[in-house]
Amino acid sequence: MSNHSVDCIDVGSENCPCYLALTNDCLICSRLQGREGCDCNWKGVCVYNEFIQGNRRVNNPRTDFATEIVYRKNYLDDLIVLGLRVGKGFAIKASRPGSYVFLREKNSESYYATPLCVMEANIEDGIIAVAIKIISAKTKTLAKAEGSLMIRGIYRNGVLGIDSITSKHVKDKKILVVAKGIGLAPAILTVNYLWSKNRVDLIIDMEKISEDLIADYLGEGEGTIRFMQLNEEGYREDMGDILEKEQYDIVVLLTSDYFLEQIGNMVRKRLPRAELAVSNNFRICCGEGICGACTVAGKDG
Numbered sequence: 184m185s186n187h188s189v190d191c192i193d194v195g196s197e198n199c200p201c202y203l204a205l206t207n208d209c210l211i212c213s214r215l216q217g218r219e220g221c222d223c224n225w226k227g228v229c230v231y232n233e234f235i236q237g238n239r240r241v242n243n244p245r246t247d248f249a250t251e252i253v254y255r256k257n258y259l260d261d262l263i264v265l266g267l268r269v270g271k272g273f274a275i276k277a278s279r280p281g282s283y284v285f286l287r288e289k290n291s292e293s294y295y296a297t298p299l300c301v302m303e304a305n306i307e308d309g310i311i312a313v314a315i316k317i318i319s320a321k322t323k324t325l326a327k328a329e330g331s332l333m334i335r336g337i338y339r340n341g342v343l344g345i346d347s348i349t350s351k352h353v354k355d356k357k358i359l360v361v362a363k364g365i366g367l368a369p370a371i372l373t374v375n376y377l378w379s380k381n382r383v384d385l386i387i388d389m390e391k392i393s394e395d396l397i398a399d400y401l402g403e404g405e406g407t408i409r410f411m412q413l414n415e416e417g418y419r420e421d422m423g424d425i426l427e428k429e430q431y432d433i434v435v436l437l438t439s440d441y442f443l444e445q446i447g448n449m450v451r452k453r454l455p456r457a458e459l460a461v462s463n464n465f466r467i468c469c470g471e472g473i474c475g476a477c478t479v480a481g482k483d484g
Contacts, residue, residue: 192340195228197243204234205241247296249289250334253310258393261317263326264302264400267334271309276337278304280373281345281463284336286313288324296333297321300341300369303400312400314368316391341369344460347433348373354380356432359425361446363388363413366437366462371400373435378404384429386422388413388438413442419449426453437462 191210193199200209209215212230213222223230233242254266269277276282282304285296303312317326325332342348358381362370367387377383383406387397390412409425411418426434426449434450434457436443443461450459 190224192345194226194230196339198245199228200230200234200237200242202241202244204230205239245335245338247285247287247293247333247335249331251331252328256396256399258396259391262314262391262393262396263317264312264314264396265325265332266310266312267332268308268310269334271306273337274304274306274309274311277301277311278306278372278376279339280348280376281339281342281369282336282372283338283341283369284311284313284334285338286325287321287333288328289331289333291324291333295321295324296335297325298338298341300372301337302368302371303375304372314365314396316365341463342373342435342437342460343463344458347458347460348377348435353377353433356381357429358383358433358435359386359429359431360384360435361386361422361438361442363438363442364391366439367392367397369462370435370437371397373437374404374406375402378402378406382406384425384431385409386411386425390414413438413446419445422446423449423453426450430454431457433458433460435460440464 193201194211200215203209204215207215207217209230211223211226213220214231215234251268252265253268256264258264282301283298284301285298287293287296299313299315301311302314305311315322315325317323339345358377360370360374360383362385370385374383374385383404385406385408387408387410389410411421431454434454436446436459438446447459447461450457
């Protein structure tokens with residue numbers, strides 16, 4: 184068995200095998216990469232067997248469907264939250280940290296589909312909430328939509344290093360979540376998920392974000408909430424002191440790439456044993472394996 188450093192977020196799920204099996208580009212299965220021998224990073228299921236037994240078909244490809252806009256909340260001139268009725272089954276899948284969906288206005292072309300992280304999943308009512316920062320054509324179209332939207336999902340790789348958060352072994356841990364801007368949306372889903380079994384501290388940069396949104400969607404649990412301006416020069420010293428004092432087991436960074444690098448380097452230096460998870464800012468695109476949205480970087484790279 185090879186020492187693989189690339190994993191797939193969908194392997195063994197109801198969406199496996201995917202389109203990559205058709206083109207001999209599977210991330211896991213060597214047979215579905217065009218090679219002769221079996222040399223995979225075993226995940227409890229044989230992707231090749233599933234593909235052959237399924238008559239070489241893609242399994243349950245995600246398709247667009249109409250979702251009712253249940254509510255709309257305006258927080259800032261350029262920040263809204265939409266509640267979408269998706270059904271209980273979909274909401275259960277969306278409750279996992281790192282979940283995201285593609286949304287588009289019902290009369291828009293498919294390339295208008297925009298990836299948005301799930302902020303809340305109300306399983307009982309079958310409703311999910313997504314926060315939209317209105318920036319350009321795609322998000323402006325979503326903000327103006329009325330009645331319903333087209334949705335596709337659920338996708339699972341909005342946070343890289345997701346196993347650090349969702350593993351069954353994540354219990355009684357000290358966890359720090361750092362969120363800036365719209366990164367607060369996946370942070371809220373993550374913190375609410377982790378609070379039941381862990382102590383979770385939260386550092387929030389409130390730039391371009393509403394306090395009312397936090398009050399409406401962030402639950403309660405053991406931990407401290409701090410507000411910090413990450414653009415200010417003194418934040419590195421303050422955050423460094425917090426890291427060394429608290430000695431976190433897991434650090435989750437949901438920020439722009441610049442702060443992922445800056446804070447990530449600080450975490451690796453001050454807490455070399457801590458596990459690190461970060462927002463997926465640059466790989467979310469097609470959601471079907473073609474662009475790399477489903478790849479996972481393991482501990483070895």
